[in-house]
Amino acid sequence: MSFKNAVIIIDSGFSQDAVGQVKNLIGFYDLNSGIAISGAPLIAGDRAQFVLHNLCGDSLNHGTIILRRLLEMNPDCAFALVRAFDHGGRHIRTGWSDGKVASDGWVEGYLWARQLCENRGLTSVANLSFG
Secondary structure, rough: OOEEEEEEEEOEEEHHHHHHHHOEEEEEEOOOOOEEEEEOOOOHHHHHHHHHHOOEEEOOOOHHHHHHHHHOOOOOEEEEEEEEEEOOOOOOOOOOOOOOEEOOOOHHHHHHHHHHHHHHOEEEEEEOOOO
């Protein structure tokens, strides 16, 4: 890996077009489906196609805007993306049952992405836009 830093974006989602422009995608977690995909170190091949065709979507178009702006500033940046809004435009929160996490929310998405970066020796910064 020639990069040492990564950006974690936790937002409404990301369009296929925007994700398709990411050269260094290390992880994608869709909280709607509960599917998290990570690369070794990058998502590529069939796994990349799965992300594009099954996990992309942005009901509010906000995550897509953020991702595109960051790609304009640094097209070689590494990204960990977390789609943390449901199809109705509400951010997904941790679900609890009997004092235990029953379903992941944006906090678990952040922790997942942070650990992904740490495991690769990357310094990370996170963008969370919840209005």
